Amino acid sequence: xxxxxxIVAGEIPCNKVLENExxxxxxxxxxxxxxxxxxxxxxxxxxIQEMDPALMGEMxxxxxxxxxxxxxxxxxxxLITNCGENGGxxxxxxxxxxxxxxKLGWDRSxxxxxxxx
Ligand code: AMP
Numbered sequence: 253x254x255x256x257x258x259i260v261a262g263e264i265p266c267n268k269v270l271e272n273e274x275x276x277x278x279x280x281x282x283x284x285x286x287x288x289x290x291x292x293x294x295x296x297x298x299x300i301q302e303m304d305p306a307l308m309g310e311m312x313x314x315x316x317x318x319x320x321x322x323x324x325x326x327x328x329x330x331l332i333t334n335c336g337e338n339g340g341x342x343x344x345x346x347x348x349x350x351x352x353x354x355k356l357g358w359d360r361s362x363x364x365x366x367x368x369x
Pocket of ligand 1: 255266278279280281282283290333334341342343344
């Protein structure tokens with residue numbers, strides 16, 4: 253069981269921001285921005301590649317509601333999901349990072365500029 257499934261099961265605590273019957277948003281333990289919130293489905297999907305597209309639509313509504321709730325829907329935010337090894341995913345339960353609270357930089361140095369596609 254991943255650490256996020258344990259959070260959903262109530263086995264370990266989280267700093268909850270918003271919740272409904274299908275999704276949960278809580279603060280990242282190691283924030284990389286003034287506001288850094290993780291959004292997860294309660295049902296287990298390893299990552300976005302495995303996610304149910306219909307449920308993904310509901311998750312988008314939840315994320316939009318979250319952005320309004322924390323007051324960043326107008327000022328803006330960044331939404332990231334890391335998928336698999338090359339995507340840098342560490343916790344194998346689908347999650348989105350919502351980063352906000354300041355004008356975020358975008359470090360392109362870690363990306364290989366030579367396109368292979
Ligand atoms: P990723 O690299 O996309 O899998 O990101 C995993 C994220 O989960 C990291 O930003 C961690 O800081 C965060 N994280 C890990 N454990 C916890 C936890 N117990 N509560 C909140 N955030 C966590």
